[in-house]
Amino acid sequence: MKRIRLARVAVLFVGLSAAAPVPARAQDAAEVEQGKKLFQGMCARCHGIDGTGDEGPNLNRPTLTRAGDDDSLRAVIRDGIPDRGMPRVRRLTDNELNQLVAYVRSLGRTTSVATSGNAGRGRELYARLGCASCHIITGAGGSFGPELSAIGANRGAAYLRQSFLGPAEALPRGSSPVPGRGFTEYLPVRIVTKDGREIRGVRINEDPFTMQVRDLGNTFHSVRKSDVKAIEKEFGRSAMPSFRGRLSDAESDDLVAFLSSLRSGM
Amino acid sequence: MIARILLIITLVPASAFSQVPAERIAAAEKEPSNWLTYSGNYQSHRYSSLSQITRENVGRLKPAWIYQVRRTGIVETSPIVADGVMYITEPPSTVTALDVRTGRPLWTYSPVIPPDVIIIGSPPVNRGVAMLDQSVFVGTVHGHLIALDAKSGAVRWDVAVDENKRGYYMTAAPLALNGKILIGVSGAEAGIRGFLDAYDAATGKRLWRSYTVPAPGEPGSETWGGDSWKTGGGSAWLTGSYDPALNLVYWGTGNPGPDWNGDARPGDNLYTCSLIAVNATDGKIKWHFQFTPHDVHDWDSNEIPVLFDAAIDGRPRKLVAMANRNAFYYVLDRETGEFLTATPYAKQTWADGLDAKGRPHLRPGMEPSVEGTLVFPNIQGASNWPSPSYSPQTKLFYQAAREMGTYYLKGEAKYKAGEAFTGGGGRAINGDDAWGAVRALEATSGKMKWEFKLLTPPMMGLLSTAGGLVFGGTEEGNFFALDADTGQPLWDLQLGAAIKANPISFGVDGKQYVAIAAGYSLYVFGLP
Numbered sequence: 001m002k003r004i005r006l007a008r009v010a011v012l013f014v015g016l017s018a019a020a021p022v023p024a025r026a027q028d029a030a031e032v033e034q035g036k037k038l039f040q041g042m043c044a045r046c047h048g049i050d051g052t053g054d055e056g057p058n059l060n061r062p063t064l065t066r067a068g069d070d071d072s073l074r075a076v077i078r079d080g081i082p083d084r085g086m087p088r089v090r091r092l093t094d095n096e097l098n099q100l101v102a103y104v105r106s107l108g109r110t111t112s113v114a115t116s117g118n119a120g121r122g123r124e125l126y127a128r129l130g131c132a133s134c135h136i137i138t139g140a141g142g143s144f145g146p147e148l149s150a151i152g153a154n155r156g157a158a159y160l161r162q163s164f165l166g167p168a169e170a171l172p173r174g175s176s177p178v179p180g181r182g183f184t185e186y187l188p189v190r191i192v193t194k195d196g197r198e199i200r201g202v203r204i205n206e207d208p209f210t211m212q213v214r215d216l217g218n219t220f221h222s223v224r225k226s227d228v229k230a231i232e233k234e235f236g237r238s239a240m241p242s243f244r245g246r247l248s249d250a251e252s253d254d255l256v257a258f259l260s261s262l263r264s265g266m
Numbered sequence: 267m268i269a270r271i272l273l274i275i276t277l278v279p280a281s282a283f284s285q286v287p288a289e290r291i292a293a294a295e296k297e298p299s300n301w302l303t304y305s306g307n308y309q310s311h312r313y314s315s316l317s318q319i320t321r322e323n324v325g326r327l328k329p330a331w332i333y334q335v336r337r338t339g340i341v342e343t344s345p346i347v348a349d350g351v352m353y354i355t356e357p358p359s360t361v362t363a364l365d366v367r368t369g370r371p372l373w374t375y376s377p378v379i380p381p382d383v384i385i386i387g388s389p390p391v392n393r394g395v396a397m398l399d400q401s402v403f404v405g406t407v408h409g410h411l412i413a414l415d416a417k418s419g420a421v422r423w424d425v426a427v428d429e430n431k432r433g434y435y436m437t438a439a440p441l442a443l444n445g446k447i448l449i450g451v452s453g454a455e456a457g458i459r460g461f462l463d464a465y466d467a468a469t470g471k472r473l474w475r476s477y478t479v480p481a482p483g484e485p486g487s488e489t490w491g492g493d494s495w496k497t498g499g500g501s502a503w504l505t506g507s508y509d510p511a512l513n514l515v516y517w518g519t520g521n522p523g524p525d526w527n528g529d530a531r532p533g534d535n536l537y538t539c540s541l542i543a544v545n546a547t548d549g550k551i552k553w554h555f556q557f558t559p560h561d562v563h564d565w566d567s568n569e570i571p572v573l574f575d576a577a578i579d580g581r582p583r584k585l586v587a588m589a590n591r592n593a594f595y596y597v598l599d600r601e602t603g604e605f606l607t608a609t610p611y612a613k614q615t616w617a618d619g620l621d622a623k624g625r626p627h628l629r630p631g632m633e634p635s636v637e638g639t640l641v642f643p644n645i646q647g648a649s650n651w652p653s654p655s656y657s658p659q660t661k662l663f664y665q666a667a668r669e670m671g672t673y674y675l676k677g678e679a680k681y682k683a684g685e686a687f688t689g690g691g692g693r694a695i696n697g698d699d700a701w702g703a704v705r706a707l708e709a710t711s712g713k714m715k716w717e718f719k720l721l722t723p724p725m726m727g728l729l730s731t732a733g734g735l736v737f738g739g740t741e742e743g744n745f746f747a748l749d750a751d752t753g754q755p756l757w758d759l760q761l762g763a764a765i766k767a768n769p770i771s772f773g774v775d776g777k778q779y780v781a782i783a784a785g786y787s788l789y790v791f792g793l794p
Contacts, residue, residue: 037636037637038636038677040636040637041635041636041637041638041673041675041693042638042675042693045693089675089691089692089693090675090677090688090690090691090692090693091455091686091688091691092677093677093678093679093680095678095680096677096678173697174696174697181696181697181722181741182694182695182696182697182698182699182700183696183697183698184697184698187698206721206742207721207740207742207743207744207760208719208720208721208740208742208744208746209744209746209755209758210760226755233698235698
């Protein structure tokens with residue numbers, strides 16, 4: 001590692017000027033800039049532009065949960081965290097790894113976009129809106145929608161806001177082992193049986209021959225595709241109501257602050 | 267006493283006599299109860315002329331036995347069946363012989379794989395053995411070719427094909443010809459210089475080596491800039507086909523190295539992403555056809571070359587067809603390598619058609635970039651290592667097609683022996699945005715006759731049978747049978763884990779069976 005860094009300094013040295021040594025800061029800035037380009041291609045889709053978080057956690061924090069030091073950050077980028085939905089996007093050279101680490105660390109030094117909301121008021125709002133009828137937090141609540149006990153550790157603030165203002169555009173993908181492999185979770189489906197009965201619910205799992213569904217009453221159905229009249233996958237919709245227009249900006253901030261504070265999976 | 271001596275006399279020649287000579291493999295269609303070579307015959311049809319399991323009765327198919335592998339890992343094996351014994355491989359490079367009637371093991375052999383083995387480019391898998399005379403042959407992830415006694419699993423010989431420390435390794439089933447064993451190497455992702463080797467089946471002595479990347483001065487070397495040929499890739503990592511009458515071996519070659527950054531290797535990069543026709547006697551390349559010149563998307567052309575004869579424009583031709591990873595289905599004259607036709611069999615966005623010689627007209631702006639460039643097909647291709655099937659009965663070429671795109675990423679490429687030399691990668695579009703299909707193509711034209719849609723891009727092979735069936739599997743674990751004429755699903759069963767293997771069929775005691783690996787198990791099905 002050390003040798004690679006020295007070699008690069010030497011290249012820069014020759015390339016830029018034969019007289020003055022290159023200040024370390026300039027080299028760092030170039031590294032960060034290159035890391036940013038790599039980040040945009042590989043990471044921004046889940047971690048958000050500038051690491052502000054999206055479907056994946058925000059990275060613009062001084063301390064990263066699974067990457068306390070540069071070596072562990074390097075390992076996370078190099079190997080992914082497959083059981084948590086983070087893939088190894090591609091193989092990287094040591095140089096590229098250093099660039100990405102430099103960029104992600106630089107995000108932690110920028111002012112963290114802390115939500116301006118009040119988590120306490122957000123908690124009250126959560127209770128008042130009846131969110132617990134469909135979501136479990138630390139063991140309590142209904143189980144139709146995703147569990148939220150650690151949602152703040154796994155999602156960025158913008159994604160959390162989107163999830164209640166426009167849930168149809170924020171259905172999670174590939175964050176759970178089932179159905180896995182990037183499939184949309186909680187996808188609304190409409191099934192018409194051969195005797196004309198309609199089942200509305202969300203997809204749990206699917207293969208070419210069958211589908212597993214929970215209806216809006218949270219009752220499980222197993223469907224063989226050849227045995228029903230129609231199956232409609234309702235992309236662009238969500239079983240969760242949208243709260244757009246029902247919350248003030250300040251209330252939305254409070255709710256985001258509360259959801260962001262949920263970081264303790266049981 | 268005399269009777270016993272007579273018995274010994276009659277037994278000795280029998281055991282010294284070649285059990286599976288190459289003549290048996292060359293005439294595989296005469297004994298459909300056995301499955302003597304990777305793709306069922308030298309033409310790589312993966313077709314069974316057994317017809318006991320039919321459209322009418324396939325709905326009653328039941329498991330006959332299930333074998334679970336000893337060590338977890340992806341099971342990609344395609345079994346060999348000979349005279350009541352099935353030979354399979356288990357991850358990473360273990361060979362096991364099973365009683366075909368019961369699935370009970372007869373022996374198992376695991377080579378010592380060094381803990382620092384270098385496997386860059388695929389998971390540590392194995393796709394099957396070859397059988398010839400009294401031995402079975404396996405290529406290993408540490409780069410060895412090993413001959414085992416078929417009766418006991420004892421090692422007859424063990425040779426290092428090349429240095430694993432430089433990234434050479436093997437996952438493919440070898441191909442057994444008369445007196446020789448052919449094997450190609452993996453390792454382009456570590457910047458190897460690819461080759462196809464032939465070894466004396468009795469001794470393990472290397473008979474010839476045919477490099478897939480020419481050295482300076484050799485024909486094709488002008489298609490490489492500077493020293494880039496030294497790390498030029500062109501792995502020969504899957505099993506080829508053979509035409510005994512022409513004495514030609516047909517072998518697909520892989521991507522150039524580094525995969526996604528072609529800056530340091532200007533030119534077409536022969537013979538990467540090509541089909542090479544190699545003289546089986548001396549290893550000389552008789553002709554080549556390059557599907558993807560100067561590939562920058564990792565579209566290896568190692569897919570199975572399928573040999574068949576048919577009339578084209580009223581003229582009988584000896585043909586070779588490949589459903590290439592780049593999403594085109596190609597038909598070539600296998601005597602000369604002449605390009606005859608190509609047509610897309612899956613979505614592609616990289617070429618605006620091909621010229622009269624089969625060279626693609628590249629669409630601009632489809633190269634990998636630091637930000638990511640969305641291109642179809644995806645990084646694993648419209649096809650990959652899983653086998654197609656050709657039915658002489660329907661004259662259809664069955665292919666499991668992958669409908670998927672990738673954001674192709676360009677990165678740095680610095681060569682260091684035994685390390686990844688890839689220069690980028692990709693971020694795949696998957697989940698509900700990707701899908702797949704089993705497609706039946708008219709073999710001479712590539713025109714689609716029918717398709718059966720799959721939820722997910724498949725990584726599994728197909729088998730067609732004289733019972734009018736096509737067997738296949740899914741990522742979700744379904745094993746199924748389709749009507750070979752119409753694609754209608756006739757039977758399916760959930761096997762509990764993704765199917766990433768090729769099916770085969772065999773017979774024993776007058777009954778037909780179908781075998782497929784799924785998850786950590788090998789399943790064998792028959793009628794009750």
